[in-house]
Every structure is written in structure tokens, then in C-alpha cells.
């Protein structure tokens with residue numbers, strides 16, 4: 001449950017160098033309203049805690065079945081099945097699993113606990129003009145918690161970046177924007193066809209200030225995570241790895257600038 005004082009985080013990464021200026025601490029917040037089929041962090045999509053299971057790590061000791069208070073885990077032909085209707089995400093199976101085949105994504109943290117983690121990296125931030133980046137998931141999916149985190153960072157003069165698709169209300173964006181130094185705005189290309197890329201280019205070209213842009217191709221690195229969550233990966237057979245706007249530009253014999261996409 002999120003509030004001003006606490007929310008759900010699924011990872012805090014140290015020494016990030018691709019999430020904004022300098023060396024950064026990236027805080028991954030759980031929850032996203034979009035559910036993109038190419039999602040890089042599918043364990044972030046639900047705000048609530050979730051269980052992951054890696055069949056290739058499982059040694060078949062059955063400890064998880066023994067400790068599960070909900071009788072949610074069953075044997076299947078290969079590996080185990082967790083009934084999502086029974087699982088309460090209590091984490092007992094993950095605690096009992098010595099092979100680390102079961103793990104939980106998401107833990108409740110207070111603002112002070114997150115700030116304590118961030119401030120362990122202050123020397124790196126100061127030395128590199130870095131700071132903290134809030135990512136996800138979609139950080140705006142926990143608006144009150146995000147606001148409290150951003151405000152606490154600003155109170156302590158920590159540089160802030162927000163990695164977001166912008167999927168929220170104007171009211172939420174107006175409230176947080178004064179506490180964000182850098183927006184890393186993720187414009188999702190629903191398809192990589194010419195019309196989509198041109199439409200995104202036209203949109204960006206029409207902005208009063210043209211920001212630096214990175215063109216990111218599709219990749220399938222998260223396919224295994226979908227499987228570990230018991231979710232199907234819808235792009236398995238599409239062979240799209242590495243395909244993106246940059247490739248389209250090459251096919252069309254145009255530069256990104258010609259298509260309205262200015263590169264950083």
C-alpha cells in the first residue's frame with residue numbers, strides 16, 4: 001500500500017551511468033499502467049509484491065511446497081506451478097529456497113529508508129555531478145510516495161531525474177515537476193513502421209524546446225523474466241531483436257533529423 005511515507009520498490013541500483021548525468025543511484029518503483037509487451041522490467045508492472053520462479057535453478061528439494069501456508073505450489077511435469085489465485089506473496093517460499101529459484105519482487109520501504117540507501121552514494125554523486133534517478137515501472141504510478149521522495153531529495157540537495165512515460169494526470173505532473181531536475185521522457189513507439197516514426201518525429205519537432213533524443217531499438221532481454229513470472233512473452237516469435245527507428249531510417253535512406261528525430 002503506498003502513502004506519502006512508504007511505497008513499493010523492487011530494486012535500487014548503484015553506479016548507474018545511463019540514467020541521467022554523472023553517476024547515479026537508480027530507484028526502481030513498482031507499478032505501471034501500460035503493460036507493454038516489450039517491457040524490460042515485467043516484474044515492475046503490478047504495484048504489489050510478486051513471486052518469480054526460475055525452473056533452471058530449481059533443484060527439486062520441495063522446501064517451498066512444505067512451507068507455503070496457502071498450498072499454492074504444485075509439481076508439474078517440469079518444475080513447479082504457483083497458483084496465482086492462492087499465492088498471497090508472503091515470501092516464505094523464497095526465504096526457504098536455498099537454490100534461489102524462488103524470489104520476490106517488491107518490498108515496502110519508507111522515504112527515510114530509500115534516502116538512507118541513496119545517501120550511501122553521496123561521494124559518487126558529488127564527484128560526478130550525479131544524483132538519483134527514479135525509474136520503474138512507472139514512478140508516477142505511486143504519485144504520493146514519489147512526491148515525498150523527490151521533496152526529501154531536494155531538501156537534501158540531491159540532484160533528481162525522473163524516468164517516465166508521462167502516463168499520469170496534469171495535476172500529478174504539476175505537483176512533482178518543481179522537484180525534478182531532469183526528465184528522461186520515454187515516448188513509446190507502438191510500432192516501428194514509417195507512419196509511427198514520422199508521427200513521433202512530427203510531435204517532437206513541434207515542441208517549443210527540442211530535447212536531446214536517444215533512439216532505442218526493441219530487444220528481447222526480458223523474455224526470461226516473463227517466464228519466471230508465469231506470464232507469456234508475446235513477442236517470442238517475432239524476430240524483432242535490434243529493430244527500431246534507427247533501422248527504419250537506414251531502410252528509408254534518411255537521417256533521424258530528416259524524419260524529425262534529432263539525436264543527442
Ligand code: SF4
Pocket residue numbers: 057058059060061062063064065080093096097098099100101102
Ligand atoms: S525450494 Fe527452491 S529449489 Fe527447492 S523445490 Fe522450491 S523452488 Fe525448487
Ligand code: SF4
Pocket residue numbers: 051067068069070071072073082086087088089090091092093094
Ligand atoms: S509467496 Fe507465500 S503464498 Fe505465495 S507461493 Fe510462496 S509461500 Fe506460497
